Amino acid sequence: MTSRLAGLLHRRGRSSRLKRRLVALFLAIALLPLLPTTAEAADPPTPPRSAPAARSAVAAMQPGWNLGNTYDAIPDETSWGNPPVTRELLRKVKSQGFKSIRLPVTWGVHQGAAPDYTIDPAWMAKVRQVVDWALDEDLYVMINMHHDSWMWVNNLSTDHDAVLARYTATWTQIAAEFRDEPSKLVFESINEPTFSGTSSDDDNYRLLAELNRDFHRIVRESGGKNAARLLVLPTLYTNADQGRLDALAGELTSLRDPMVATTVHFYGWWPFSVNIAGYTRFDATSEQDLTGTFDRVYNSFVERGIPVIIGEYALLAYDHNRPGIIERGEVRKYFEFLGDYARRRKLTTMLWDAGQFLNRNTLQWRDPELFAQIKSSWTTRSGTASSDMVFLPKSSAVTSQTLTLNPNGTDFQGLRHGSRNLLKGKDYTVSGNQLTLTAAALTELAGDRAYGVDATLEARFSRGVPWRIDVISYDNPVLSDAAGNTNGLTVPTRFRGDMLATMEARYDDGSNAGPASWTSYQQWDTAFSAYTGDSIKLTSDFVNSLKDDSRVTLTFHFWSGATATYHVVRTGDTVTGSTA
Template identity: 85%
Template sequence: MQPGWNLGNTYDAIPDETSWGNPPVTRALFQKVKSQGFKSIRLPVTWGIHQGSAPDYKIDAAWMAKVRQVVDMALDEDLYVLLNMHHDSWMWVNNLSSDHDAVLARYRATWTQIAAEFRDRSPKLAFESINEPTFSNTSGDDENYRLLAELNKATHRIVRDSGGRNADRLLVLPTLYTNADQGRLDALATELADLRDPMVATTIHFYGWWPFSVNIAGYTRFDATSEQDLTATFDRAYNTFTARGIPVVIGEYALLAYDHNRPGIIEQGEQRKYFEFLGDYARRRQLTTMLWDAGQFLNRNTLQWRDSELFAQIKSSWTTRSGTASSDMVFLPKSGAIAGQDLTLNPNGTDFQGLRHGSRNLLRGRDYTVSGNRLTLTAGALTELAGDRSYGVNATLEARFSRGVPWRIDVITYDKPVLSNASGSTGGLSIPTQFRGDMLATMEARYDDGSNAGPASWTSYQQWDTAFSAYTNDSIKLTAEFFNSLRDGSRVTLTFHFWSGATTTYHVTKSGSAVTGSPA
C-alpha cells in the first residue's frame, strides 16, 4: 500500500461530496494518482448524515451507490483502498459514554451495512474502523481506551462474521485520537493481543511538531526539535508494532497549516526539508504513509500538482534521500557592494555535485567554493546574478546532489520593509507594508511591561492566521482574535521578523473598539 494518498474533503464532506470545494470524483483522478506512483488511496466517508432513524439506521441507497462506485473505480485502477467511518467520530460516535446503547446500536448498524455491501470486493479493499476517535464526558483515558476497544472489537466481529472476503480482509484499527503517544500505542497493542487476528494493522496520524506545523512560538524552521519529534513518534510506532510484525499506517500526514490558499505560513524550503525527512524516516521505520490531500496538493480540476517542486520532493523521499541546505534563499541588499554569501549544505548521505543557473553550470572556484559543508557564493557571481537588482527574486540556482531532487536557491534583492500608520477597529487592522523584496516569517507581541500580548499568552511569538497574516504584497493584517485578547488602553509593541533577518518594530493601541498603529 506504500505510498498512499487521501481523497480528503470529498466523501467525508458535509453534506455532500462537492460541499467543501472539490469536484465530483472521476476515473481520470485515480488514473492520475496511480500514474504519480501512489499504490493506495484512503477513502474517508461520513455516513451519519446519510442515514435514516433508529432502529435500522439505513444508509441512503444513493449515497451507498456513490461510495461503491468510487471504491470500484479505484480498485479497477489497481489501487488499494482504505475505506473508513470519518467525521461520524465527532458528530455522534463521541457520545458513546453518555448515550452508550443508542450510539453502539447505530455504530453496529452502520458497519453491518458497510460490511454487507463490500463483502465480496477484492482483498485490496481494507476497512478502517473509525477516524480520530474521541469521546465526550468521560472520566479520563482509562474510560476512553475502554470505549475505543469496544468500537474496534465491534467492527472486527461484524466484518469477520459477515463472511465472504471479509473473513480475512485487512482491518485497520486506530489509537485514541489516532495519536502516537506511548500510552495510546500500548492501549491499542492490548486490544490487538485480545483479538488474535493476523490480518489487523494499526493507524496513527502525523502533522509534525505542532509549533512548527502552525508557525507559533518562533518555530519557523524544520529544526532539530521538529526532527526529534518526528523520529521519536515513528520510533514509538515501530517499536510497539512494526518490529513485532504488526503494520502501521500513517493514515494522514502533512503540515497543519499547509494550504495553497495561504502561502507563507511555513516557508517553502522548510516544508521541503520536512517532507524529505519524513518520507525517508518512514521508509526506514517501514511505515505506510498516506498523504492528507483535501485539494491543497493535487488540483482536482486540472489534475496538476499545485506545487510541482514540493511533490517532486515528496515522491523522491519514497525511495531515496535528497540533499538540502540551511536555506533556499540568499538575500542581497538593494544598494551598496554585494558580498559573498554562505549556506550550509545538508547532503543527507548524498554527494554535492555543483550549482546550475538555468542551462549553465556555475564554475567552482570562480562562482562558488565548498569547504566541508559550507557553500560560499562569491561576490562576483552574486553581482552577476542580481542583474539590475530589482526587488524580489533575481535568479534561481539549483544545487545538485548525487541522488534525489535538486535544491532550489533563490537570489533575492531586498531592503528593510517599511510599515506605515494605520487605524481601524478591533475587527482587524491592515498595516500598509512595503515589503521591498522581503517576506514575513513571524511576529512577536509584548506589552510595555515586557509581558506577552496576544491570544497565545505563553509565548511572545504569536500564531500565523490566529493573530496575524501576510498574504498580499501590500499589507500585514492583525486579526480580531488578536485585538480581542489585548488589554484595553495598553500599548503593544510588535516585532516583525522577516526571512532576510531584518526586524521592524511597530506599536498598536486598543481603545474600546478602536485601534491605531504606528512605526516605533
C-alpha cells in the same frame, strides 16, 4: 486529522463555528503529550504477530494518498471545495506512483432514523463507484467511518446504547455492501476516535476497545471476503503517545486476529506545523518529534510483526491558498526527512490531500517541485541547505553569501542556473559543507536588482532532487501608521522584496500579548497574516485579546533577518498602529 485541522487550516467551505470546534479539539489532542496522563502499565501487552499476508499488504500499500475533503465533506462531496470524483483523477494518482488510496467517508449525514439507520442508497452507490474505479486501477483502497467520530460516535459515553446501535447498523451495512470485494479493499474502524463526557484515559480506552471489538465482529461475521479482509484499528485520537499505543496493543492481544494493522496520524511538531512560538524552521526539535513518534510506533508494533499505516500525514498549516505560513524550503525539508524516516521504520504513509497538493480540476500538482521532493523521499534521500534563499540588500554593495549544505548522505555535485553550470572556484566555493556564492557571481545573477527573486539556482546532489536557491534583492520593509477596530487592523507594508516570517507581541512590562499568552511569538492566521504584497493584517482575535489602553510592541521578523518594530494600542473598539 480529527476534525481535520485542515478543515481549519487548509480546508475551505466550513463554518466558523465548526472551525472553532476543530481548533479546540486539535489543541487538546496536540498538547496531550505535554500533560499528565494516567499511569501506564510497566509491562504493556505483547500482541500476536500479524499474518505475513497482512504485513505484505500494508507494505504493498506504500505510498498512499487520501481523497480528502470529498466523501468526508459535509453535507456532500463538493461542499468543501473539491469537484466530483472522476476515474481520471484516480488514474492520475496511480500514474504518480501511489499504490493505495484512503477514502474517508462521513456516513451520518446520509443515514435514516433509528432503528435501522439506513444509508442512502445513492450515497452508498457513489462510494461503491469510487472503490470499484480504484480497484480497477490496481490501487489498494481503505474506507472508513470519518467525521462521524466527532459528530455522534463521540457521545458513546453519555448515550451508549443508541450510539453503539447506530455504529453497529452502519458497519453492518458497509460490510454487507463490500463483502465480496477483492482483498485490496481494506476497512478502518473509525477516524481519530474521541469521546466526550469521560473522566480519564482509561474510560476512553475502554470505549474505543468496545467500538473496535464491535467493528471486528461485524466484519468477520459478515462472511465472504470479509472473513479474511485486512482490518485497520486506530489508537485513541490516532495519536502516537506511548499510552495510546499500549492500549491498542492490549486490544490486539484480546482480538488475536492475524489480519490486522494499526494506524496513527502525523502532522509534524505542532509549533512548527502552524508557525507559533518562533518555530519557523524544520529544526532539531521538529526532527526529534518526528523520529520519536515513528520510533514509538515501530517499537510498539512493527518490530513485533504488526504493520503500521500513517493514515494521514502533511503539515497542519500547509495550504496553497495561503503561502508563507510555513516557508517553502522548510516544507521541503520536512517532507524529505519524513519520507526517508518512515521508509527506514517500515511505515506505510498516506498523504492527506484535501486539494492543497493535487489540483483536482486540472489534475496537476500545485507545486510540482514539492511533489517531486515528496516522491523522491519514498526511495532515497535528497540534499538540502540551511536555506533556499539568498538575500542581497539592494541599498548596498553585493557581497559573497554562504549557505550550509545538508547532503543527507549524498554528494554535492555543483550549482546550475537555467542551462548553465556555475563554475567552482569562480562562481562559488565549497569548504566542508559551506557553500559560498561569490560576489561576482551574485552581481551577475541579480541583474537589474529589482525587488524580489532575481535568479533561481539548483544545488545538485548525487541522489534525489535538486535544491532550489532563490537569489533575492531586498531592502528593509517599511510599515506605516494605521487605524482599525475590533474586526482587525491592516498595517500598510512595503515589503521591498522581503517576506514575513513571524511576529512577536509584548506589553511594555515585558509580558506576552495576544491570544497565545504563553509565548511572545504569536500564531500565523490566529493573530496575524501577510498574504498580500501590500500589508500585514492583525486579526480580530489578536486585537480583541489586547488589554484596553495598554501599548503593545510588535516585532515583525522577516526571512532576510530584518526586523521591524511597531506599536499597537486598543482603546475600546478602536485600534491604532504606529511605527516605532
